[in-house]
Amino acid sequence: MKRNIILLLCIAALTFSSCEKILDKQPSDxxxxxxxxxxxxxxxxxxxxxxxxxxxxxxxxxxxxxxxxxxxxxxxxxxxxxxxxxxxxxxxxxxxxxxxxxxxxxxxxxxxxxxxxxxxxxxxxxxxxxxxxxxxxxxxxxxxxxxxxxxxxxxxxxxxxxxxxxxxxxxxxxxxxxxxxxxxxxVAETYQVIINDLLEAISRFDDTNKGVLNGELKQNFFTKLSAKALLAKVYLNANNWDNAYNTADEIIKSNQYSLLTNANYVASWTGRAPSSESIFELAIENTFNSTGLGGYFELTNTAYRQYAATADLTGLYSASDVRRPTTMFNPISINSVAYLFSKKYAAGGTGQTPIKVLRLSELYLIRAEAALEKATPNFVQANTDLNAIRRRGDASAVILNLTSKNLLIDAVLLERRKELAFEGNLLYDLARRKKDIVRADCTSQNCNITAxxxxxxxxxxxxxxxxxxxxxxxxxx
CATH class of the missing domain: 1.25.40.390 (Serine Threonine Protein Phosphatase 5, Tetratricopeptide repeat)
Structure with a gap:
């Protein structure tokens, strides 16, 4: 009993001493x-x-x-x-x-x-x-x-x-x-705060299209144009069609960025140099050697590999579309065949590539969708923008000239799914268009979910x- 009392006194003394040391310090933060x-x-x-x-x-x-x-x-x-x-x-x-x-x-x-x-x-x-x-x-x-x-x-x-x-x-x-x-x-108040921040930022930026961190590439930090690109995306999600159209149109016509060609699209996803159509991306440090996003898709790293494209998605691409995910045999896959992300996400570790957040191709698709929702729908612009992205991916794709608003909107949404796959957009696109989720290549407990x-x-x-x-x-x- 005496030993227990002595032990408790020692613990109390140590505790008090530790607390005293903490209290003696000024607020370090x-x-x-x-x-x-x-x-x-x-x-x-x-x-x-x-x-x-x-x-x-x-x-x-x-x-x-x-x-x-x-x-x-x-x-x-x-x-x-x-x-x-x-x-x-x-x-x-x-x-x-x-x-x-x-x-x-x-x-x-x-x-x-x-x-x-x-x-x-x-x-x-x-x-x-x-x-x-x-x-x-x-x-x-x-x-x-x-x-x-x-x-x-x-x-x-x-x-x-x-x-x-x-x-x-x-x-x-x-x-x-x-x-x-x-x-x-x-939600209305939330979006207004987001828009206000971006408008104020745009007013503070100069026209050099460079960030404040010297020696860095314009795509790695927000600038006036990348702030406008994000604003166009915010307007799209807020159904503010006129502003979404005008903002996307301004960026496209700025000539600060250009769409990649069909021939150099795949190569643009390798290495760490930004492409001509990259507007905002998250740079990877030269010393980065962790799993990274690419590590979850890597073919050889079975310890971390998690994800593959579904047949729902891969079936949307033509055989000649350069964006079509590569097909590889994978013996441990749930469905034996896994379509790997070798074209968008390189391996993790030192091979990890930058994370692209905003690209010019998305601005074309924003302008196309917004053009159809204006008071007077602009079918010519919507078809032109849609075809620019479709035929960049597949040079043999037929030129569309749709005259039905609903059919053209569905075509734009389809192209968003194909062009922006694995870039964190599909769920939000379906939600804002109030579309149900239907997953065929699916082992989930709940494959189909209503909007x-x-x-x-x-x-x-x-x-x-x-x-x-x-x-x-x-x-x-």
């Missing part, structure tokens, strides 16, 4: 923030870190680039054990167990870091011109993160007539412990609901 943002070089360091955060597995290095195609029918598993995002594939995710819970937490961490940049950079010592660019790029990053969050965790913009349904918690300043708990605003199924929106993590009584859970969970 506050000091580090003040020190980091004392000048422009420090703010640039923080900005570089914010870009690097996008390459987390919960964000563009896996989850947000994979789950949309996995759930919507472009992707299946190429093995049967240790699979990532399996709950989403089976449509059985819950607020407690969902692979997208990490994405929710991670993206809000990213928002806090970006909000620090926006809050502290104005007081940094240095050039006003450089600070304006830092703030512009940070506003673009904040818009991108909010855009990803609202598409994952809320219904599409047109779910209600005025987008008055629940959106996400919009965070516009660094969150401190004493701050009021965040609440979810409407109004609540499970097409990811749940708010249960620990967020528990910690914040003001946070509303998505309907159905």
């Amino acid at each position: 506050k000091l580090s923030i003040v020190d980091l943002f004392k000048d422009v070089p420090g703010a640039k360091t923080a900005l570089a870190g914010a870009y690097s955060d996008l390459l987390s597995e919960y964000h563009y290095m896996r989850n947000t680039m994979v789950y949309t195609d996995l759930l919507a029918g472009n992707i299946k598993y190429s093995k049967i054990i240790n699979n990532r995002l399996e709950d989403v594939y089976n449509v059985i995710q819950t607020p407690i167990i969902s692979p997208m819970n990490d994405t929710y937490a991670g993206l809000y961490d990213e928002l806090n870091n970006v909000n620090n940049i926006i809050s502290y950079t104005p007081g940094a010592a240095g050039s006003d011109l450089e600070k304006a660019k830092i703030l512009a790029e940070a506003k673009c990053l904040r818009a991108l993160i909010h855009f990803d969050l609202v598409r994952i965790f809320a219904r599409p913009f047109n779910y209600t007539a005025n987008a008055s349904h629940v959106g996400i918690a919009v965070i516009l300043k660094p969150q401190l412990f004493g701050d009021p708990a965040p609440v979810r605003v409407t 109004d199924d609540y499970r097409l929106v990811m749940p708010i993590p249960s620990n967020t609901i528990i910690a914040n009584r003001s946070m509303v859970q998505n309907q159905g969970y």
Whole structure:
């Protein structure tokens, strides 16, 4: 008994001593923030870190680039054990167990870091011109993160007539412990914040089409034109057709980017140099040697390989289409034959290639779709843009001249699926057009999902609901 008492006293003394040491320290995070943002070089360091955060597995290095195609029918598993995002594939995710819970937490961490940049950079010592660019790029990053969050965790913009349904918690300043708990605003309000950030960023950028980080390529950081490209995509998802058309049209006519040819399309996905049509992509460090997005699709790396294209997708391409995924025999595949992603994602590790977020081909398809939704549909422009992408992929494709609005919209959506496969778009395209998901090459517990199924929106993590009584859970969970 005496020994137990002595032991408890020792533990208490050690605990008190440790706490005393902690209490003796000044708030290290506050000091580090003040020190980091004392000048422009420090703010640039923080900005570089914010870009690097996008390459987390919960964000563009896996989850947000994979789950949309996995759930919507472009992707299946190429093995049967240790699979990532399996709950989403089976449509059985819950607020407690969902692979997208990490994405929710991670993206809000990213928002806090970006909000620090926006809050502290104005007081940094240095050039006003450089600070304006830092703030512009940070506003673009904040818009991108909010855009990803609202598409994952809320219904599409047109779910209600005025987008008055629940959106996400919009965070516009660094969150401190004493701050009021965040609440979810409407989807309309969410999109307005995203648009406001991008418009303000565009007004701050100069016309050099370069970011603030010297020596880097324009495609690796937000610029005035890449901010406009993201804005065009936001307008498309908000059914703001005139602005989507005009913004996409401006970028295409800027002549800052050009479509790849049929002959050099496949080669453009290898190496780390941006292509002529790349508008915004996430650069990979020269020393990068981790799994990477490509590692999940790599043929030889059976330890990590996860995903393959479905027959649903590969059957859409003609035999002469250069975008058609390569067919390879795979003895451990669920269906014996796996269509591998060798054309878009190189192997992980040192072979990992940049993650392309915005490409000129998507702007052509945005302009085509928006042209059809204008007050007076522009069939000539829609057909022209659609044919430009179709025949770039397959030089032998017949030239379309569709005169039915519905048929032409379906053709644009089909081309978006083929051109933007594995780039994290399919689920959102189906959702905003209120189309059901039908998966034929599918081993999921739920292969077919109707457009109004609540499970097409990811749940708010249960620990967020528990910690914040003001946070509303998505309907159905």
